[in-house]
Amino acid sequence: MPYIKKSRRNPIDLDNSGVDDPGELNFKLTISIVDYLEVHGLSYQSINDILGALVGAKAEFYHRVAVPYETKKRLENGDVYPEYFTGMEARKIQGSAVSSATVPVITNAPILTEESFDGQFRYPNVP
Numbered sequence: 234m235p236y237i238k239k240s241r242r243n244p245i246d247l248d249n250s251g252v253d254d255p256g257e258l259n260f261k262l263t264i265s266i267v268d269y270l271e272v273h274g275l276s277y278q279s280i281n282d283i284l285g286a287l288v289g290a291k292a293e294f295y296h297r298v299a300v301p302y303e304t305k306k307r308l309e310n311g312d313v314y315p316e317y318f319t320g321m322e323a324r325k326i327q328g329s330a331v332s333s334a335t336v337p338v339i340t341n342a343p344i345l346t347e348e349s350f351d352g353q354f355r356y357p358n359v360p
Contacts, residue, residue: 266283273279312319 269283270279273282
């Protein structure tokens with residue numbers, strides 16, 4: 234999780250200059266990993282720390298940036314998945330300042346609990 238105390242952000246803030254393409258971004262991330270290894274040493278724990286940080290950063294980026302962007306594009310351009318796959322339908326928001334907007338609404342998604350999950354994923358109402 235990137236939400237560290239503000240007092241710790243400036244000392245470890247990375248210089249954002251000179252990153253022009255994905256290869257350079259990869260290089261910058263790799264240098265950060267190498268720096269971490271040089272401080273903490275090569276061990277199972279440091280490998281686990283690095284992998285955990287990368288997976289967490291990826292998940293947070295996807296959750297905070299990719300999902301809202303994809304949702305915006307889906308609402309602008311239309312969904313490509315039929316409602317019976319997603320359990321979602323777009324409904325107009327009525328009586329608000331954004332009355333022309335559509336929002337996804339869960340219509341038939343079942344509540345999954347540990348007791349009700351039998352190990353098989355199925356799509357409801359697939360014709």
